[in-house]
Every structure is written in structure tokens, then in C-alpha cells.
Amino acid sequence: MADHLSSALTVAIIGGIVDLDSTATWQFMISQPIVAAPLTGLFLGMSLGDARAGLKLGLMVGTILQLVWIEKLPLGMNVPPDAALASVLSVALGFLAGHQYETYVEREVCNTVALLFSVALGLFGRSLDILNRRWNSAIDRWVSKGMVAGKTDTISIGHSLGGVLSFTKAFLFCFLIAWLGVEPLRFFTKSLNFVYSSGFIVIQGLLPAIGFAVLASMCIQSKPELKAVIAGIVIFTILPASIWLIFPAACTIGWWFSRSTDVST
Amino acid sequence: MQVAFRSFFLQASWNFRGMMNMGFLYSLKPALDMIYPDSPERQAAYKRHLDYFNTNPYMSSIVMGVILSLEERLKKGEITEDIIRDTKEGLMTACAAVGDGLFWDSWRPFVAAAALVLAFGNYLFTPLLFLAFYNIPHLYFRFQGIFWGYRLGTDVIRLLRRFQIQRIRLALRYATLTLLCYLIPNHVNLHTPFLLTNLPLEYYYFGEKVVQGISATALVALAALAYRSKIDVLMISFLLMVCALVLYHWGILI
Numbered sequence A: 001m002a003d004h005l006s007s008a009l010t011v012a013i014i015g016g017i018v019d020l021d022s023t024a025t026w027q028f029m030i031s032q033p034i035v036a037a038p039l040t041g042l043f044l045g046m047s048l049g050d051a052r053a054g055l056k057l058g059l060m061v062g063t064i065l066q067l068v069w070i071e072k073l074p075l076g077m078n079v080p081p082d083a084a085l086a087s088v089l090s091v092a093l094g095f096l097a098g099h100q101y102e103t104y105v106e107r108e109v110c111n112t113v114a115l116l117f118s119v120a121l122g123l124f125g126r127s128l129d130i131l132n133r134r135w136n137s138a139i140d141r142w143v144s145k146g147m148v149a150g151k152t153d154t155i156s157i158g159h160s161l162g163g164v165l166s167f168t169k170a171f172l173f174c175f176l177i178a179w180l181g182v183e184p185l186r187f188f189t190k191s192l193n194f195v196y197s198s199g200f201i202v203i204q205g206l207l208p209a210i211g212f213a214v215l216a217s218m219c220i221q222s223k224p225e226l227k228a229v230i231a232g233i234v235i236f237t238i239l240p241a242s243i244w245l246i247f248p249a250a251c252t253i254g255w256w257f258s259r260s261t262d263v264s265t
Numbered sequence B: 001m002q003v004a005f006r007s008f009f010l011q012a013s014w015n016f017r018g019m020m021n022m023g024f025l026y027s028l029k030p031a032l033d034m035i036y037p038d039s040p041e042r043q044a045a046y047k048r049h050l051d052y053f054n055t056n057p058y059m060s061s062i063v064m065g066v067i068l069s070l071e072e073r074l075k076k077g078e079i080t081e082d083i084i085r086d087t088k089e090g091l092m093t094a095c096a097a098v099g100d101g102l103f104w105d106s107w108r109p110f111v112a113a114a115a116l117v118l119a120f121g122n123y124l125f126t127p128l129l130f131l132a133f134y135n136i137p138h139l140y141f142r143f144q145g146i147f148w149g150y151r152l153g154t155d156v157i158r159l160l161r162r163f164q165i166q167r168i169r170l171a172l173r174y175a176t177l178t179l180l181c182y183l184i185p186n187h188v189n190l191h192t193p194f195l196l197t198n199l200p201l202e203y204y205y206f207g208e209k210v211v212q213g214i215s216a217t218a219l220v221a222l223a224a225l226a227y228r229s230k231i232d233v234l235m236i237s238f239l240l241m242v243c244a245l246v247l248y249h250w251g252i253l254i
Helices: A004-024 A033-047 A051-068 A083-098 A104-148 A154-180 A182-191 A199-206 A208-219 A223-238 A243-259 B002-009 B021-035 B039-048 B060-075 B081-120 B126-162 B165-187 B194-198 B201-228 B233-249
Strands: none
Touching: A004 A033, A004 A083, A004 A154, A033 A051, A033 A083, A033 B081, A033 B126, A051 A083, A051 A104, A051 A208, A051 B081, A051 B126, A051 B233, A083 A104, A083 A154, A083 A182, A104 A154, A104 A182, A104 A199, A104 B021, A104 B039, A104 B233, A154 A182, A154 B021, A199 A208, A199 B233, A208 B081, A208 B165, A208 B201, A208 B233, A223 B165, A223 B201, A243 B081, A243 B165, B002 B021, B002 B060, B002 B126, B021 B039, B021 B060, B039 B081, B060 B081, B060 B126, B081 B126, B081 B165, B165 B201, B201 B233
């Protein structure tokens, strides 16, 4: 466990910073899984001498988690699952537990198990986030009382305290999970029969379908749009498509059809 | 400028009572200190802005700019406190609707879908591109919003109308759908051993692509139906995992 101490500290610092970005500060979207997971993979990979492998794992995890939670947004009172912490911990656990395995299948199974476990951690992270916001409500009451008493400094202190609490919550959570969770995960993965457990790799390949379904539900709003999407899928199934052609095609289609649609309705 | 920088920390103390109220006051504090050098007036302004506040964080700087211009007019005695309260309430709602629709509902899914196209292609610089593209309009609104709000006051709404945000949202939605049409048949990995044994080798590549395209579309359609029936995403994922493991065990999926 002592081996993981420095790695756990790295993970905790990344987790704290990334979690601050998710709601509390900046909102540059470093907290989006597609960024948070590769960032964690890069730093852990550098510390263990395999930055490329870490980055690749981060990208894989980030892609899946981005898709699974694409529609979860912190709007108004709504507190979504903590996708940022889930991304950081998924890569941390998968990489730290899996990098000692020799075969591809063993590593991939370990990564997939870490990914599934981190989804549950994301839900737990949501509960911590709600608790954090309740503490902030207590701080708000304290600041209001201070204002009535003429202590105007309470606003700066109270507001900063909210940010510190948010960072500390994520830091401690990530530290404990990354420090104590690696060995149990490795033990669990070892206990799986690797011949059958490569079914986990099949799961990895299918999970993007969930995110695509959510994205399609968000974007398709009429029957003609549904028909157009089906036609598009048929075209992209049959034709080989370069990804560098997709972007100009998407922008042109977006621009062209929005021009010819009456948006006042 | 200091207000714009402080607005990055708007939600540090987000709470269920006043939501972004502390962050809003914290951001405005340096400007309020300048407008009201006398302590009693300043304290009254502080209390005024410790009320409930909630809007889209990227558009908050517009509200801040308008409120600062109104605070200056209040100091000169041109308007009353009630006008500031009412304007703040109306503007934060309008900015929330515009900002949430533009950034959360349209821009973020579009940039995320574009990033996913690159990520599936194993481009390691994808996160950097995502950050760079996503933050261009974010930073533009964040910094420019203060000046728009301050200079134009409540006329800022007319300026926002000129952006044709509804049309931009529509264009982004169609562009996202186009990316989705590419992603679905190419990046849901469904492989079955039956094609290997039943198809001649020269047709194998095309056959595999067609089967994958059809089954991926069917899977996405099923998941979308489940999602529209209000089944939670995590429950759908769990069901998919169980089905995948069973089909793998039976040798239908590899």
C-alpha cells in the first residue's frame, strides 16, 4: 500500500483541481471525462514511466464516461453524478492495478472493472457534492449574520471557504480510494477467470451505444429528423468516411439546414 | 476586469439557500467598493446583492455589468433600489435560459461529439482540442459580457437577440446529429463469429460493416427507447452489460 502513496497523492491533487472546475470555479470543462480522464492517465503514466499508455487508457475511459453521462448537467437545484471524480478514479484504479499485468486481456479486464466501479463512485461523489452544498448553506447563513452585524469581510472568507471545502472533499475522496482501492481491485480482477472474463472487453465495445442513444434522444426532435438520421447512418455504414471530412460535412449541414428552417416557431 | 476574473469563482460557495448569491456579491465587491466609498451605502449594497441569485455562469458577467451600471445610477439618485432588484431578477432568468440553451444544450454536446470522433480515432491531442474549442465562446462571453452589460444596460437583451441564438442552437443540433450518424455505425463494436464461417472472404469486410451498422443502429434505437421511457442511463448500461455477457458466453458475440 505504501507504494501507492505518492500515486494516490497525485490522483488526489488532480481530483481536487478537476472537481473544482466541475461547478465551483472556472468551468473550463477540464472536469469533462474526455479531458479529466486523459489528464489523470498522462500524469500517472509519467510518474510510472509509461505516459503514452496512461494517456491511451485515459482517452478510452474518458470517451465512455463522456457518453454515459453526456446529458447530466448541474442545472438549478439538480446535482448530477460526479463524472469528474469518476473519470479520475476510473483511470487511477485501472492504471495502478492493471499496469503490472502482462497480457492485454488482463489489463483490459482490470480497466473495465475499474470503469464499472467508478460509475458507482460517481454516484457516491454526487452525495458528497450535495453534502458540500449543505455546508455552503450553513456558510451562507453565517455570512448573512455577519453582514447584519456589519462584518463585511465575512463574504470573502465564506466564499473562499466554500471553494476550499469543495477541493478538500474531492482531494480526500480521491486519495482514500486511490490509496486503499488498488489492492482490492487487483485481488478481485485476479479472482476472475480470464478466459471468460474477456467478455468485459465486449462490454467495453458496446457501452458507447448508450451514450449515442442519449445524444440521439437529446437531438432528434421530429420524425423528418429521425428519417434523416437513419439515412445518414446508412450512408456512413456503406461509405468509408475520413474523420477529417466529417467535421466540414457536419458544419455545412448544420449551417445549411438552420438557414432554411424557420426558428421563430 | 477584476469583476470578470472574480466571476470565474462565482459558484465556489453554491448553496441550496441563495445558490450563487455569495459568488455574485464576491465578484461585484471590488466595483461596489469603488462606487460606494461610504460605509453605510456600501453595506446596503452588499445586503442587496446577498439575495438569491442563479443564472448560467458564463452569462453571469452580463448581469454583473448591467447591475454595476444601475448601481452607479442609484448612487446618482436616478433610480430606486427596486429597479435594481427587478432588473437583476429578470435578467438572471433571461441569461439562464439563453446560456443554458446555448452552452449546456447545444455547444457542449456538439464539441463533445466532435471530440469523441477524434478520441475514437485514437488522436491523443483530443482533450486539448476539446478545451480550446469549447472555451472560445465561453471566454468571449465571460469577458465581453461585463462590458456589454455595463455600456448597454438593459438594452443588452437587444444585443443578445442580434446573435440569433436560436438559429445557432439549431445549426449545432444538426451538426451534432451528422457526427452521430458517423459515430453509430463506426464505433459501436459488435462482432459475431457467424460471418467468419458463413461469408466468402471477398465479401467479409463489407458484410461485417453492414451487419455492424445494422446491429449498432438497432442497439442504439433500443437504448434510446428505454431512455425515452424514463429508464435511468445506469440501469440501461447494467442491462446492456448483462446481455453482452450472456451473448458472449453463448458465443454469439466475440
